[in-house]
Amino acid sequence: MRILVAGGGVSGLATAVALGARGHHVLVLEQRPVLTEGGAGIRLAPQDFRLLDRLGVGDAVRERSLTIDEFRTMDGTTGEPVGTTALPAGQGGGRSAHATAHRLDVYEPLLEACWELDAVQLCPNSRVVGHTEHGESVAAALADGRSVTGDALILTGGARSVVRHDPRWAGDAPRERHAVYHTVIPMELVADRWQDGAATCWVGAAWHVAHYPLPDSRYLSLSATRRDHTGVDLDGARVDLEHVLAAFPEIGYAARNVLTMGRDWRVRTVPARTADARRARGRVALLGEGAEPAHPLEASGLRNALEGAVALGASGDAAEGDAPRWLADYDTHRADPAPNVPERCGAGRR
Template sequence: MLVLEQRPVLTEGGAGIRLAPEDFRLLDRLGVGDAVRERSLTIDEFRTMDGTTEEPVGTVALPVRHGDGRAAHATAHRLDVHEPLLEACWELDAVRLCPDSRVVGYAEHGESVVAALADGRSVTGDALVLTGAARSVVRGDARWADDAPPELLAVYHTVIPMELMADHWQDGPATSWVGPGWHLSHYPLPDSRYLSLSVTRRRHTGAELDGARVDLENVLAAFPEIGYAARNVLTTGSHWRAWTLPGRTAGARRRARGRVALVAEGAEPPRPLEASGLQHALADALGLATSWDASEDDTLRRLADYDTRRPDRAPDAARASCGA
């Protein structure tokens, strides 16, 4: 298996991520659950606020342990999840990791598919699996046109030193401020030295954002209706990055066509309050592996099985409320 990574180095930034019981269950199946638990911060409460009126909506107590005594809800740096997965890949002889290899297009030829790379190279294989980061490869492609999402989300993210936050947020729970067409989420990260802060605008109509750096002024301009208290939290952030993600569609989307498959956000966008897409990526990867094992030596049948096999994503009310 050849893994084509568009970035020049195989690493992750310091952005934060929320981990729910289903995430840990999937990580356990991949053999890295305990490694991620050791790096994460257990959280026991989630709070929802009205982002316009500043009134509390509700507080949910989160179970901190599963029946087996392991962490149930937690936060982590993305790097804390990425590194255990990356180390597991390095240990597999069948996996070859290729950084600085951005896929910009593809073409199917008989029993193979050719991926075109940004630097002019091409790679030929039996199948091409596109992750959420490569969703632009099929966007605008007539073969996938009926799956085009009706809207885009704009997600702005930063990490803030905890000493810059007001005292009542320094030991506070995971919190989400919800407004019409937007939401803001923040939570402490492991060692409680930093707060992860993200704010999402639904129905984004501007330029596509791909991890671009943005100024605070641009972030504030995207949320003119935000309430005073939520705005105060927002203005604490400074080093912002922004992404666009596809919005959710009304029905099930095609996840494979011919020798090409989509996983993570490329296959099914996350819920409005769940911008990280971690659970989607893990569930889709395991689902694809199950389909691959189910059909021997027939790539088209394997991908067709994956297309019809809906991901096993257990409902999680706390996660649906909390966001990423």
């Protein structure tokens, strides 16, 4: 099949690798002129590495990541410790089981995997703004007036906006949103107690703050998530520290001090989970954040992007070239991530 993938972020490239490795002809339509990735750091758990292994890039990501050995949970209001979980080491050859990485450390191995697949074609400067189904095909309309035709269209990440206002894609319940603020701090500006190889999460009633060191230990990734966001949608907007602190008026003194270490902040809004939202209709499917919004305590959405790509590839194996059947199977069988206590804020001492 000829598959159009709208979005060249992590979820788009993971989808291209999963499908291109199975012999499908994949066109990745990316709106930016250069294929790259930014954003805050990410945490990687055993399940993430297993998914990356299935995509053939697990070892490449391990080489670029930083192993973390402990997960701490703090009460964000009182500042008191809640619990500590020792994170197990990887099995065999010192392979990381729990680690941190820059988002680029996952993106670049996926990009290289795409380059190595003759079936994958990367198309920058190609922003998808709409789509039309025509019997046995679907046409993606691009911002510059071009149209690209394929057997199926996969909308990844921010490309979900193409169907944002289409009521056929929404569940019955209104979608809540969360605001995720993130920054990266030079380690010389970080208090000594947060410079070890641990990940820490401060938990409040409707918010949490998480931080952990990044590879080479020169930077600390810091994020703060406000659940049930009521403001406008944001997509990487720059905000100052005062704006961040105003979003967390009830935060305790110790957690507030952690936030004040950050200066160059960005914020984006992400939808909350809804059980009845559609992932596929006809020859069009959603993947990544648009289809499986990240759990509030896993705001990067990496797990959902990888799981969706792997699931989409597996669903296509039995479709025999029938794109609507393939995407319907993906919609039906796409499972929610299984909980894994040490990977999330709120993990206590075991």
